[in-house]
Amino acid sequence: MKSRLAIAATSELAARAGAHVADAGGxxxxxxxxxxxxxxxxxxxxxxxxxxxYMTVWPAGGVPVTLDGYVTAPGSGSDPLxxxxxxAWDVHMMYGGGVTTTVGPDSVxxxxxxxxxxxxxxxxxxxxxxxxxxxxxxxxRAGFPLPEASRHYLEHSAEPIFGRSPDGHAAIxxxxxxxxxxxxxxxxPHLDDTLERIGRLGPxxxxxxxxxxxxxxxxxxxxxRLNESDLxxxxxxxxxxxxxxxxxxxxxxxxxATNPPPxxxxxxxxxxxxxxxxxxxxxxxxxxxxxxxxxxxxALGFRREHxxxxxxxxxxxxxxxxxxxxxxxxxxxxxxxxxxxxxxDDSGLACALTVSAGYSSGEMPAGTGLWxxxxxGELELNRRGLGIGPPGTxxxxxxxxxxxxxxxxxxxxxxxxxxxxxxxxxxxxxxxYLQIGLSLDEAIRLPRAHVEFxxxxxxxxxxxxxxIDDVTIPHRCxxxxxxxxxxxxxAAWSPTDGFTVAADPRRTGGTWxxx
Numbered sequence: 116m117k118s119r120l121a122i123a124a125t126s127e128l129a130a131r132a133g134a135h136v137a138d139a140g141g142x143x144x145x146x147x148x149x150x151x152x153x154x155x156x157x158x159x160x161x162x163x164x165x166x167x168x169y170m171t172v173w174p175a176g177g178v179p180v181t182l183d184g185y186v187t188a189p190g191s192g193s194d195p196l197x198x199x200x201x202x203a204w205d206v207h208m209m210y211g212g213g214v215t216t217t218v219g220p221d222s223v224x225x226x227x228x229x230x231x232x233x234x235x236x237x238x239x240x241x242x243x244x245x246x247x248x249x250x251x252x253x254x255x256r257a258g259f260p261l262p263e264a265s266r267h268y269l270e271h272s273a274e275p276i277f278g279r280s281p282d283g284h285a286a287i288x289x290x291x292x293x294x295x296x297x298x299x300x301x302x303x304p305h306l307d308d309t310l311e312r313i314g315r316l317g318p319x320x321x322x323x324x325x326x327x328x329x330x331x332x333x334x335x336x337x338x339x340r341l342n343e344s345d346l347x348x349x350x351x352x353x354x355x356x357x358x359x360x361x362x363x364x365x366x367x368x369x370x371x372a373t374n375p376p377p378x379x380x381x382x383x384x385x386x387x388x389x390x391x392x393x394x395x396x397x398x399x400x401x402x403x404x405x406x407x408x409x410x411x412x413x414a415l416g417f418r419r420e421h422x423x424x425x426x427x428x429x430x431x432x433x434x435x436x437x438x439x440x441x442x443x444x445x446x447x448x449x450x451x452x453x454x455x456x457x458x459x460d461d462s463g464l465a466c467a468l469t470v471s472a473g474y475s476s477g478e479m480p481a482g483t484g485l486w487x488x489x490x491x492g493e494l495e496l497n498r499r500g501l502g503i504g505p506p507g508t509x510x511x512x513x514x515x516x517x518x519x520x521x522x523x524x525x526x527x528x529x530x531x532x533x534x535x536x537x538x539x540x541x542x543x544x545x546x547x548y549l550q551i552g553l554s555l556d557e558a559i560r561l562p563r564a565h566v567e568f569x570x571x572x573x574x575x576x577x578x579x580x581x582x583i584d585d586v587t588i589p590h591r592c593x594x595x596x597x598x599x600x601x602x603x604x605x606a607a608w609s610p611t612d613g614f615t616v617a618a619d620p621r622r623t624g625g626t627w628x629x630x
Contacts (some may be wrong), residue, residue, distance in 0.1 A: 120460035123604035125415035127625030132250035145457035168470030168608030176464030179372035184231025186224035202338035217492025220339030233318030244588040248314025256307040272555035279478035306484025333480035386439035411566035467516035533601030540601030555617040
């Protein structure tokens, strides 16, 4: 029997994958996994299968949980190398106004994405594993159009990162050496066969099968620390969600479930919401923007000073949340390429799934079609660098896949890509939807602000049309809505009103639902 569900993802191609599993009788978790598989394999540069991430699931009548499948430090069974002997190097790109990232074999962490999809499918899904892979195998075998967001990033990253391997170069460059254009058909050599094999044999194929052996062999031959023992030993962690309340006079009270520590994204989002919730917000005006910017300065500043390098992340996260709930904001001021899919179904099940491969290491094991992550080298998130900790240490992350449930039974799944803009993008969408009472589409289309911390101080990046009259810190203004400010996708279901679904125009997102 065909299922009734809604899916919001980063492309129409990904949204159609959700429709495919709905036709096969799948639920919201199945739809989110199928959609994210298409996103990460058909948006070159944005992500890849060798990723890590988080899945927040809130079953109807059940307790929300977050499955932690993020990247971990490699090197199990081997002696740590001094920094001077590590095979990695820095690349500076003008993407987003300028970013430096570390690439190469030693920037690769242990990818948990496939294990995450497997755990989500086994625990919450209802269709066979192979069904989830059918859309992505079809898309990669036939070839897919190069998305605009991918093309924009590849303008900066193709030469220094994605074109370093023969297969990677063949995928994104024409035979004459020019970068392929938006809409041009992309075929990544061997990728369809890799995906078909994992879909047929199961998640373990990526870790202990032939694919895992090819990855480990490439790392061994090129000087990376990731090895067969790391892959075989990877495990998913199931964590209780971080819970917060929100809402306003214009709507129902909401319970929000988001990503808990050791990731920092959910904590930062929760802190910002608590600060903003202390005021009555009824319009997207200058006073609201000032409140949002103040919340960002507090939470993001605390993250930089305390959470990013924390040795006791649970205690420091709790301190931020207490500060956000009780302190004077002025006193508080004195003291981090991803893909996302949101899905809900008419049983009241919600799933928010966010994954990242960093900026990519540029490494592609021969015969796999897989670009490997550079999550160890994502400097704005992993400020400890390549020596993050002993093997198995989970890396820090801004990802915050979130679900929420209202008193009237409405269920919401929401999330965003965007490095350190993930939480600020979601904050502004949630304020618009939960507090002001805008529709999901209206809330996602609101112009955004993001507080930055360059070397010279603090400033706010902002999109045109934002009422920033009351914001006193320096501005960096964009000419149009920009992918820099994230790509939020959200899906909701109400027992009385049915499905609502929206995807961010900044990322050319896609949606689908069956009423």
